[in-house]
Amino acid sequence: xxxxxxxxxxxxxxxxxxxxxxxxxxxxxxxxxxxxxxxxxxxxxxxxxxxxxxxxxxxxxxxxxxxxxxxxxxxxxxxxxxxxxxxxxxxxxxxxxxxxxxxxxxxxxxxxxxxxxxxxxxxxxxxxxxxxxxxxxxxxxxxxxxxxxxxxxxxxxxxxxxxxxxxxxxxxxxxxxxxxxxxxxxxxxxxxxxxxxxxxxxxxxxxxxxxxxxxxxxxxxxx
Amino acid sequence: xxxxxxxxxxxxxxxxxxxxxxxxxxxxxxxxxxxxxxxxxxxxxxxxxxxxxxxxxxxxxxxxxxxxxxxxxxxxxxxxxxxxxxxxxxxxxxxxxxxxxxxxxxxxxxxxxxxxxxxxxxxxxxxxxxxxxxxxxxxxxxxxxxxxxxxxxxxxxxxxxxxxxxxxxxxxxxxxxxxxxxxxxxxxxxxxxxxxxxxxxxxxxxxxxxxxxxxxxxxxxxx
DNA sequence: GTTACATTCAATAATTCTATAGAATGATCT
DNA sequence: AGATCATTCTATAGAATTATTGAATGTAAC
Numbered sequence: 072x073x074x075x076x077x078x079x080x081x082x083x084x085x086x087x088x089x090x091x092x093x094x095x096x097x098x099x100x101x102x103x104x105x106x107x108x109x110x111x112x113x114x115x116x117x118x119x120x121x122x123x124x125x126x127x128x129x130x131x132x133x134x135x136x137x138x139x140x141x142x143x144x145x146x147x148x149x150x151x152x153x154x155x156x157x158x159x160x161x162x163x164x165x166x167x168x169x170x171x172x173x174x175x176x177x178x179x180x181x182x183x184x185x186x187x188x189x190x191x192x193x194x195x196x197x198x199x200x201x202x203x204x205x206x207x208x209x210x211x212x213x214x215x216x217x218x219x220x221x222x223x224x225x226x227x228x229x230x231x232x233x234x235x236x237x238x239x240x241x242x243x244x245x246x247x248x249x250x251x252x253x254x255x256x257x258x259x260x261x262x263x264x265x266x267x268x269x270x271x272x273x274x275x276x277x278x279x280x281x282x283x284x285x286x287x288x289x290x291x292x293x294x
Numbered sequence: 295x296x297x298x299x300x301x302x303x304x305x306x307x308x309x310x311x312x313x314x315x316x317x318x319x320x321x322x323x324x325x326x327x328x329x330x331x332x333x334x335x336x337x338x339x340x341x342x343x344x345x346x347x348x349x350x351x352x353x354x355x356x357x358x359x360x361x362x363x364x365x366x367x368x369x370x371x372x373x374x375x376x377x378x379x380x381x382x383x384x385x386x387x388x389x390x391x392x393x394x395x396x397x398x399x400x401x402x403x404x405x406x407x408x409x410x411x412x413x414x415x416x417x418x419x420x421x422x423x424x425x426x427x428x429x430x431x432x433x434x435x436x437x438x439x440x441x442x443x444x445x446x447x448x449x450x451x452x453x454x455x456x457x458x459x460x461x462x463x464x465x466x467x468x469x470x471x472x473x474x475x476x477x478x479x480x481x482x483x484x485x486x487x488x489x490x491x492x493x494x495x496x497x498x499x500x501x502x503x504x505x506x507x508x509x510x511x512x513x514x515x516x517x
Numbered sequence: 518g519t520t521a522c523a524t525t526c527a528a529t530a531a532t533t534c535t536a537t538a539g540a541a542t543g544a545t546c547t
Numbered sequence: 548a549g550a551t552c553a554t555t556c557t558a559t560a561g562a563a564t565t566a567t568t569g570a571a572t573g574t575a576a577c
Contacts, residue, residue, distance in 0.1 A: 078322075078478065079318055079322070082318040082319075082321040082322050082325075083318040084390055085315075085318075085321050085386055085387060085390045086315070086316050086317050086318045086320070086321055087316075087390075088386055088389055088390045089312050089313075089315035089316040089321075089386055090312075090313075090316035090564095092308075092309070092312035092315075092316075093309050093310075093312040093313035093315075093316045094309050094564090094565085095302055095305040095306035095308075095309045096305075097309075098305040098308050098309055098312075099301075099302070099305050102305075110523080110524095111523070111524060111525090112523065112524085120566090121566075121567075121568095122523080122524075122525095123524085123525080123526090123566085123567075123568080123569095124565080124566055124567080126523095126524060126525060126526095127525085127526095127565085127566085128565095130525080136389065136390070137389070142573095142574080144523095144574075144575065145521095145522060145523050145524085145573095145574065145575065146523065146524085147523075147524060147525090153389070155385070155388050155389045156389055158385050158388070159382075159385040159386060159388070159389050161385075162378070162381050162382040162384075162385040162386075163308055163311055163312055163382060163385075164308060165378050165381070165382070166311055166359065166360065166376070166378045166379055166382050167307055167308045167310075167311045167359070255301065313534095317534090317535085333553080333554090334553070334554060334555090335553065335554085343536090344536075344537070344538095345553080345554075345555095346536080346537075346538080346539095346554085346555080346556090347535080347536055347537075349553095349554060349555060349556090350535085350536085350555085350556095351535095353555080365543095365544080365554095367544075367545070367553095368543095368544065368545060368551095368552060368553050368554085369553065369554085370553075370554060370555090
């Protein structure tokens with residue numbers, strides 16, 4: 072009809088990007104990288120993949136231009152190549168969420184209390200942080216907190232929460248956050264603290280989305 | 295670290311959506327469906343696929359919730375399940391465009407005059423149509439025009455343009471459009487008409503994006 | 518230079534995806 | 548009811564993807 076080969080080449084190159092997203096492990100890696108730079112070994116640990124396998128997935132995504140890498144000492148650190156990658160993953164999530172039965176089942180099962188634990192918007196939290204009327208709680212692991220976190224956020228990884236409860240004020244409102252919309256850490260922290268009488272809500276989405284929205288962050292500034 | 299199986303099931307279901315996008319033919323089908331409903335045979339014709347193969351691609355995308363279908367007489371008509379699918383494809387395009395070398399090469403080669411033929415924004419065109427100070431030219435095939443088009447647009451398929459030049463005013467500005475950002479029809483129409491002295495520009499993107507932006511359209515209203 | 522170590526490469530087997538051809542389904546029309 | 552036609556299903560062969568293993572590469576530390 073209109074044209075044949077150049078157009079098809081274009082669609083094929085788009086398809087290559089989509090293919091780079093079309094594996095659960097790679098999406099899991101992308102969620103990790105949305106937090107910040109990671110080494111191959113670090114990603115392999117967190118995702119449960121072998122180092123060689125993680126390396127292959129990473130290289131594939133790098134070829135598809137989703138990732139970039141740099142060397143630091145012995146380690147090769149990967150990162151998202153561009154904020155547009157985060158937008159792409161978000162768009163993917165939205166389609167799957169609104170329509171996909173399997174996703175619905177999982178969300179309905181695992182995140183059943185989601186609506187009950189209503190979320191605070193980024194804008195609202197930003198205003199409250201500025202006004203100093205809220206305690207921000209980062210429940211991610213320490214190293215993720217170290218690479219970047221919300222201003223004035225205190226870090227208590229979920230598994231240490233019960234041991235370090237005394238650090239949390241009972242009067243002030245607490246807002247907990249973690250990696251992103253499907254990170255369970257913040258959900259569990261909110262449920263745990265509410266049971267024990269704290270006044271606590273959850274930030275919508277997580278750290279990467281906050282950063283992508285151009286809101287202020289505290290970041291590690293090494294080379 | 296955080297959780298294992300439910301989270302992984304979630305990522306796997308996202309991956310299924312991405313996989314549905316990960317084939318050039320399927321993206322080509324999606325571009326067609328962005329124009330409006332299409333039968334299996336119609337899509338097979340336009341994409342050069344066999345009917346059976348097109349049917350398989352369609353079913354795969356339907357399972358991944360990208361498409362919906364309905365029966366009308368002898369034909370099964372497929373459509374995009376949701377506007378979010380269009381956003382997803384746009385996000386995919388953006389990542390590929392900004393970063394992917396292959397896409398760049400093709401764009402650089404085939405659309406080399408892109409910048410020279412500067413585009414009119416949707417908003418600007420909408421205002422001009424309302425004010426009645428522009429001629430809108432739809433260069434898609436007749437059947438695509440018939441299923442939906444911009445208000446007051448006249449339809450002259452590209453291949454008939456040279457025969458029907460007298461229908462076009464020389465004084466008024468003309469804005470041409472077609473399917474979307476990678477549809478070549480409008481580019482070629484603009485180049486053709488400019489050479490012959492018309493004052494003509496191209497609409498950014500195409501009909502699906504116009505419609506998705508909530509701007510007014512004329513649509514066929516059969517059952 | 519040699520060693521240690523993180524990462525990548527190469528080869529492989531198992532699995533999954535793709536396109537084709539022909540049969541089966543399901544709806545319309547006479 | 549039977550004929551016709553669009554679509555989907557089934558089976559299959561070829562191609563591509565995935566995870567694993569062990570070797571190779573390249574950098575840093577000694």
